[in-house]
Amino acid sequence: MAAVFQFFYSSLIFKITFPALLAGLLLSSSVLQASVIEFSVDELAAETVLPVFDNSVSVRNRLVTKTGRFEVGLSGGLSLNEPFYGPSHFALHGAYHLSEVHGLQLSHTQWLGGLSTYGEQLSIGGPGGSPAPFDPSLAPQVEGLTTLNYQASLFYGKISLSKQLVMNLSIYGLAGFGAVGLSRGAGSKLAAHAAVGQNIFITPDLAFKFDIRLFSYRGPDPTTQVLNPSGPAPDPSTFGEDLYFNTLINFGLVYLL
Amino acid sequence: MIRRKLRMTTLLSVLLIGGLAAPNSSGAEELLVAQAPSRPGAPARAGAAAPDGNNPLVQALQMARSGNYVEASMSLFQLSYSPRFRNRRTQIRYILGLTLFEMNLNQVAAFQFISVVRQGESQYLRQALEKLSLAADNLGDDTLLNYALGRVRVDDFPRIHRDMLNYRIGEFQLRNNQFPEAARSFSRVQRASGLFPKAKYMEGLALTQANQLPRALRAFEDLFDSRRAFGPTDSARVSALMGMARVYYQQRNWDRALDVYRQVPRDTEAWHDTLFESSWAMLRSGRFRSALSNFHSLHSSYYEDFFIPESLLLRSIVYLYICKYDEMEKVLNLFNQIYRPVYRQIDQALNSTNDPVVYFNEMVRMIRDQKLNDGSTEETRYLIPFLVGRRIMKEGDFQTSYNYISRLLEETRRVVEMPAEWRQSAVGQYAQRVLQTRIARARERAGRQIRAHLESIRLELFDLFEQEGFIRFEMINGKKQALQKRIAGRDLPQTQVDEGTRRDYYIQNGFEYWPFRGEYWLDEIGNYHYVGTQSCD
Incomplete structure (x- = not known):
């Protein structure tokens, strides 16, 4: 049996639309042959106010429900402000949603290692390279970040990418603490972590994920030592320390169990 | 300040009329002297006020005049039972x-005014009725109002309160189905009065019930x-729109009705x-698609606490008109799924007890839970189904009783x-007793009203179940005919715009579409639009 109803409405809040994408889809041949359904303008929405109910919640019968559900996710991304080391990383996370808003999340991010383009250039001495070679790989670098976070799913909405494809979205914030693991036996350091992200649900259980994360820790500063590529790696304890604020951007998938 | 002055003037005038003004008031003293024992040397008659300040009545009146109502009321209450002042009772x-x-103890005061009225003709009868009407108006108690209004003459009433009186008389007449008379009383409420919007609406309502529709329309338009x-x-503007529609x-x-209904803003209760x-107007004018659009909103989970059984049957009738039998069956099943348990619960509630206080x-x-939980009562079980309780909450008679009880409770708090001296005094004890009795009786009355509504709803549901049976019969009949047409090859093409997964229609430019x-x-x-088509000619 086909769908019971097909309804449409014109909406001003809660939802986002992409007219450009929509226009493209409208030009498909099947649409050009379509029948036109016209509504009396009198019957179309003319107000931007909301109806008054005793218990005015924004949405009922949510398609995506989170309360009491576990969430797992896999994502990959880049560090945005890392000068010396490889920015690529992948992340895994698991979360439990206490309610539609509140949840707890455990997350681990693992860097793929290596040096950034700038790091490579600095480490190469001579023509085309740095006049004074500086090899950051000889200093301890962040290998992984593990954090326990509080997650607040602050916004639930839906997005129309075409007149046929409507997806739910959820915007969330994260804040927590954890530790960064350092290479070269430098141990681990306490880290603070915060993020904002958005899930765009393809189905009620599966979503694309996009987030921007900020983590901060006090760790060894490579520039406090002479890091000659041909020389030995200094002892990690000899590095001076600095406070770092790193920004990461991540894309991935989330599945609600 | 002006009100206090007016009240004090009233009180003073009473004292003067009664010849009990304070001795130091020269004009009043003449009155006192005139009522003093005429024979020199004769013993003072019981009830006659002595010209000196030792007379307890004079002292009580002095206290009242000076605004010491607490002391005055204690003293006056005792004096009202004193044989010495039998003549002045x-x-x-x-x-x-x-x-x-003056102490804002309207219920206790009303009882004093009633006792004055019961005494029959006296110089205080008119004033007591006036004050009784005001106290009853403050309390919103129908019984007291009816008692006072049955005896009062509008022309004797002070002009300042005449609008209230006309309004209350109109209400009284409306309750007794005296529609033209009620409309007349409501129309007497002055435009400048705070009661004008309510009175004008009620006038329109009374005229509608009297089937004087053009006049009713004029009343609503005037209010609008x-x-x-x-x-x-x-709210008055919105009520006027509803009345007009x-x-x-x-x-x-x-068409005109629909046009006016559309003017009601959606951020209002109405x-x-x-x-x-x-939806009824749409159905009557053959706009089935528009009616179905409305029903989609009305049968959303936002309305799960609303008692609207008729709307489900109406929706099924619309489906019958457009030969959507599958949808029709779903709606009828939904009707049974929601309202049969409601019927059973009402039946149980009515059979479980006869004590009206239990219902109250x-x-x-329910009301308290709703307030505490911000309108949500999802997880609570009540004797009465919540959606039925919610409807009864909005019934006029129950609201009047509920508000009256709330005011009595406020008065009890004031007491x-x-x-402590006042509370333990005779008048204090009396006030507490009066209020307790009134609260108990008002609760019983409200409980009886709830029970009456439950009985009426049970009957209404019973009728609707019968109608559901007829509609279901029509559905089966329609299905049979459709099948016969299909066998004969005379049915409509199978492909319907709402049956394909492909979107083979589009919405006018400039509008968004969200399936x-x-x-x-x-x-x-309120913004859903049914885009299906009918399945028969």
Whole structure:
């Protein structure tokens, strides 16, 4: 049996639309042959106010429900402000949603290692390279970040990418603490972590994920030592320390169990 | 300040009329002297006021005049039972009533005024009736109002309170189905009065019930025009719109009715009623798609606490008209799924007890839970189904009783906050007793009203179940005919715009399209549009 109803409405809040994408889809041949359904303008929405109910919640019968559900996710991304080391990383996370808003999340991010383009250039001495070679790989670098976070799913909405494809979205914030693991036996350091992200649900259980994360820790500063590529790696304890604020951007998938 | 002055002037005038002004008031003293024993040397008659300040009545009146109502009421109450002042009992009770009225103890004061009225003709009768009407108006108690209004003459009433009196008389007449008389009383309420919007609406209502539709329409239009400056969501303006739409509907002017229904802003309580009422107008004017659009909002989970069984049957009838038998069956099943348990629960509630207070307490629990939980009562079980309780909460008679009980409880709180000396005095004990009795009786009355509504709803549901049976029969009949047509090859093509997964239609340019996927959004309510077609000619 086909769908019971097909309804449409014109909406001003809660939802986002992409007219450009929509226009493209409208030009498909099947649409050009379509029948036109016209509504009396009198019957179309003319107000931007909301109806008054005793218990005015924004949405009922949510398609995506989170309360009491576990969430797992896999994502990959880049560090945005890392000068010396490889920015690529992948992340895994698991979360439990206490309610539609509140949840707890455990997350681990693992860097793929290596040096950034700038790091490579600095480490190469001579023509085309740095006049004074500086090899950051000889200093301890962040290998992984593990954090326990509080997650607040602050916004639930839906997005129309075409007149046929409507997806739910959820915007969330994260804040927590954890530790960064350092290479070269430098141990681990306490880290603070915060993020904002958005899930765009393809189905009620599966979503694309996009987030921007900020983590901060006090760790060894490579520039406090002479890091000659041909020389030995200094002892990690000899590095001076600095406070770092790193920004990461991540894309991935989330599945609600 | 002006009010206090007026009240004090009233009190003073009473004292003067009664010849009991304070001795130091020269004009009043003449009156006192005139009433003093005429024979020199003769013993003072019981009840006659002595010209000196040792007379307890004079002292009580002095206290009242100086605004010491607490002391005055204690003293006056005792004097009202004193054999010495037997002849002045009516006067004392009236002044005691005034004193208690000043203390904002309307119910206790009303009892004093009633006792004055019961005494029959006296110089205080007219004033006591006036004050009784005011106290009853403050309390919102129908019984007291009816008692006072049955005896009062409008022309004797002070001009300042005459609008209230006309309004209350109109209400009384409306309750007794005296529609033209009620309309007349309501029309006497002055435009400048705060009661004008309510009175004008009631006038329109009375005229509608008297089937004087053009006059009713004029009354609603007058109200609408008078509220132009108060913004679109002004409740009186919205009520006027609802009134106009209902009159147009009654005149079978569907288009005009729909046009007015659409003017009701959706951020008002009345808008929910327009969804259902306008659906009737749509059905009557053959706009099935529009009616179905409304029903989609009305049967969303936002309305799960609303008692609207008729709307489901109406929706099934629309489906019958467009031969959507599968949808029709779903709606009829939904009707049974929701309202059969409701019927059973009402039946159980009515059979479980005859004690009206049980119903009232249950209703209070519902109201309290609703307030505490921000309108949500999902996880609570009540003796009465919540959606039925919610409807009864909005019934006029129950609201009047509930508000009266609330005012009595406020008055009880005021009594409790009085000085201990007053509470323990005879008048204090009396006030507490009066209030306790009145609260108990009002609760019983409200409980009886709830029970009566439950009985009426049970009957209504019973009728609707019968109608559901007829509609189901029509559905089966329609299905049979459709099958016969299909066998004969005379049915409509199978492909319907709402049956394909492909989107083979598009919406006018300039409008957004969001297919319904099962979840309801607050900003979508009222904006759904059915885009299916009919399945028969």
